[in-house]
Amino acid sequence: MIHITYSGNPLDRRAVLRPNEAELRAIFKGGAARIVPVWNMKHAFTATPRAQVLSISMLAAKVNLDTLEPVFLGFSDDVPWFALSLPGADTPPDFGEPAEYRALNEVVTLLPGTEASILAYARAMVIWHDTHRYCGKCGATAKPAEGGHARVCTNDACNHRTFPRTDPAVITLIENGARTHCLLGRQARWPAGMYSVIAGFVEPGESLEETVIRETFEETGVRVTDVRYLASQPWPFPSSIMLGFRARAVSDAISRTDDELEDARWFTRNDLRSFGKPGPYEALRLPNPFSIARFLVNTWLDEG
Ligand SMILES: [Zn+2]
Structure with a gap:
């Protein structure tokens, strides 16, 4: 199986433990936990770079453990892992070890794949908590539950429970009928010169295949058929999963109908292989x- 970055998380999520808040709190404080800090949507890295994790003793020296809201990530062998959102608007808390806080996608190519997947999981969970502090139904404060895998409304008359969200997006390589060309486009905000495949969010009441067909037509005017699923990638920027497809065009003319792309073109394989070359x-x-x-x-x- 081909490894796709951010997938392949080695942790056993051990979801059966999530309802037992007291046991999870004891595991968190027990001394063996490895704690993944997330500060301002960034992770801590050593110079190598490798992911830097915290121990409970490092935390206990600086903060009141009872005020923390760790998210239980799972176990690696007998070692429990948690994610923790750190406070501090301008500077991260100092835990006595040098660490540099950097965005995950800036350093991901230098990390072992298992670390990248654990950090992506931690990031997704922390972002979800940061953006779901209040009940979506009545507006009261919502508090973490189930080891951080749910939030529950504190209004007893409501008690609405919500769970971490993952927004599905499709991403599709479209080839022409002869399978000699593929369709790539670029958004104005992307790095200079970068062309990529066609992507878009799944809308309510729509199958994944219907999203592929709709998004391709909206962005390029090209009609596609024969939509086939290939692979997926967790994409916590901030909270997506990318669902990768292949589709075949039944029309070639490009006419951009929305403003998402500033250009779209057909390329041969040799065209793509010459990207970046004279x-x-x-x-x-x-x-x-x-x-x-x-x-x-x-x-x-x-x-080919
Ligand atoms: Zn509520």
């Missing part, structure tokens, strides 16, 4: 190597 495509580049977009492009390149 010639007509020297200024163009493919998506980042850790993205499922690049996986979809590479899979297509390998076929």
Whole structure:
């Protein structure tokens, strides 16, 4: 199986423990826990870089443990792992060990895959808590429950319970009928010269295949059929899962109908292989190597 960055989390999530708040609190304080800090949507890294995790003794020296709201991530062998959102608007708390807080996607290509997947999981959970502090039904404060895998409204008349959200988005490599060209586009806000496959969020009341067909037409005017699922990638930027597809065009003419893309073009495999090299495509580049977009492009390149 091909590894896709941010997947392959090695932790046993041990969901059976989540309802037992007292036991999880004891495990958190028990001394063995490895704690993944998240501060301002960033993680702590050593110079190598490797993910820096905290111990309970490092935390206890600085903060009141009873005020913390750790999220239980699971177990690696007998070692429990938790994610923890750290306070501090301008500077992260100092736990006595040098650490640099950086955005995960800036350093992910330098990390072991298992670390990248654990950090992505921690990041997704912390972001969800940060953006769901209040009950969506009555507006009262919502508090963490189930080891951080739910939030419950504190208004006894409401008691609404909500669970971590993951927003599905489709991302599709579209090839022409002869399978000689693929369709790539670029958004104005992307890095200069980068072209990628077509992507968009799934809307309520829509199948994944219908999203692929709708988004491709909205962004490029191209009609597609034969939509096939290939692979997926957790994408906690902030809270998505990317669902990777291949589809075949039944029309070639490009006419952008919304403003999402500033350009869309058909490319041959040799065109793509010449990206960044002297010639007509020297200024163009493919998506980042850790993205499922690049996986979809590479899979297509390998076929011809
Ligand atoms: Zn409520």
